[in-house]
Amino acid sequence: xxxxxxxxxxxxxxxxxxxxxxxxxxxxxAASGSGIRFRRTDRGGMEIPARVxxxxxxxxxxxxxxxxxxxxxxxxxxxxxxxQEIDDLVITMDGPEPPILDGSAGPFFDALxxxxxxxxxxxxxxxxxxxxxRMTDGESEYVAEPGRxxxxxxxxxxxxxxxxxxxxxxxxxxxxxxxxLAGARTFGFVREVDALRAKGLIRGASTRNAVVLDDRGVVxxxxxxxxxxxRHKAMDCVGDLxxxxxxxxxxxxxxxPSHRGTVLFVRELARVATRS
Numbered sequence: 137x138x139x140x141x142x143x144x145x146x147x148x149x150x151x152x153x154x155x156x157x158x159x160x161x162x163x164x165x166a167a168s169g170s171g172i173r174f175r176r177t178d179r180g181g182m183e184i185p186a187r188v189x190x191x192x193x194x195x196x197x198x199x200x201x202x203x204x205x206x207x208x209x210x211x212x213x214x215x216x217x218x219x220q221e222i223d224d225l226v227i228t229m230d231g232p233e234p235p236i237l238d239g240s241a242g243p244f245f246d247a248l249x250x251x252x253x254x255x256x257x258x259x260x261x262x263x264x265x266x267x268x269x270r271m272t273d274g275e276s277e278y279v280a281e282p283g284r285x286x287x288x289x290x291x292x293x294x295x296x297x298x299x300x301x302x303x304x305x306x307x308x309x310x311x312x313x314x315x316x317l318a319g320a321r322t323f324g325f326v327r328e329v330d331a332l333r334a335k336g337l338i339r340g341a342s343t344r345n346a347v348v349l350d351d352r353g354v355v356x357x358x359x360x361x362x363x364x365x366x367r368h369k370a371m372d373c374v375g376d377l378x379x380x381x382x383x384x385x386x387x388x389x390x391x392x393p394s395h396r397g398t399v400l401f402v403r404e405l406a407r408v409a410t411r412s
Contacts, residue, residue, distance in 0.1 A: 154196065164228060
């Protein structure tokens, strides 16, 4: 099967969730076999491939690289790229973090859809899990079993009346991602705001780009689904799992997934999976 890149450039712009810095993010076609790469145009065109060996364990986000050239909060962009089945792509950024936009992967997914697809020579990279793989990181638990394509079974537990325990099962394809996961927004709690901002996080967050919850319920928005929270966590998993560097063939069960935990899990999957 041939590889896919996009047919024409597209871009989006806005403010990043954690850094709070304005960023214009562009999608550009890339040569066959070059994979998915981020390019910091504000740092002399420095590039970082979207691979787990370049991922850094970071709080509340998935980060590639370190220091002033790091790229923060890549999970929503990568979820959209993976769902659109793009193999080769340059993602340009003139800031340290993709724009959060509406808090979901939807705007990135739509921009890639508008860019169209161009087939090019070469074989797609795929990673197949041949045996059961288990991992625990704190409260996060993961199991991967052999499968064809990517199936996700995600469960979250939050002691809040609007969330509680939620579980969702998803067969991840372009169409199902568009229907079930792309529009699910990031979420957070009013009680955590001061502590996170003291750490330099969520500087760009607001009720316009996140589902915010106080002790009683949702603040200044309406949920897109009653279980939007677990859908968002599943979407995050799609993006983080894409760091394996190609298509993952596995059935993945994730309980209380975190970005840190999923990155560690992908490192283990990359070690044991068969690449083809």
